[in-house]
Amino acid sequence: MTFVPALRYISAITNAQQAVVTFTEEHTYSNGEILSFRVSKPYGMVEMNNLQARVLDHDSLSVTMEIDSLGFTAFVDVGQLVPVPAICVPVGSGIVPGLFVPTVNLEDVFDNLPPN
Numbered sequence: 001m002t003f004v005p006a007l008r009y010i011s012a013i014t015n016a017q018q019a020v021v022t023f024t025e026e027h028t029y030s031n032g033e034i035l036s037f038r039v040s041k042p043y044g045m046v047e048m049n050n051l052q053a054r055v056l057d058h059d060s061l062s063v064t065m066e067i068d069s070l071g072f073t074a075f076v077d078v079g080q081l082v083p084v085p086a087i088c089v090p091v092g093s094g095i096v097p098g099l100f101v102p103t104v105n106l107e108d109v110f111d112n113l114p115p116n
Contacts, residue, residue: 010037010086011077013045019069021088022062029063031055034092042082045075052091063088 008029012022021037029035033055039048048069057064075086 007087007089010039010043010075010088013039013048013069013075015069015072015074017068017070018056019048019065019067019072020062021065023088026060027058027063027088029055029058029088029090031057032093033090035063035065036089036091037087038084038089039075039086040082040084042078043076043086044073045069047072048075 006028008023008025008027010021011024012020014020021035034052035055036050036052037048038050039045048067051067054066055063056066
């Protein structure tokens with residue numbers, strides 16, 4: 001099933017000054033995009049639940065977020081043992097960081113529609 005905006009299931013979140021969120025499959029998120037997280041109690045890191053933040057960096061399976069998670073409880077991947085999965089949902093486009101002239105991120109939540 002395809003969701004627009006494209007949500008991703010979370011398999012790991014680091015405790016770091018810039019939290020790294022790893023997904024169970026490749027994503028289409030880009031730097032500057034704003035993501036929101038849903039993390040229920042069985043996963044541990046409930047401090048992350050309902051947070052929104054900007055993507056600072058990314059690779060094919062993870063994103064580095066503008067979230068300081070050093071003081072958060074540890075994330076535990078409980079897989080499909082609970083009815084509510086830990087997920088990430090794009091919520092908007094931010095300004096592309098590092099450009100001389102501020103530019104709206106065009107690879108945002110609204111640009112991931114499946115091809116015709």
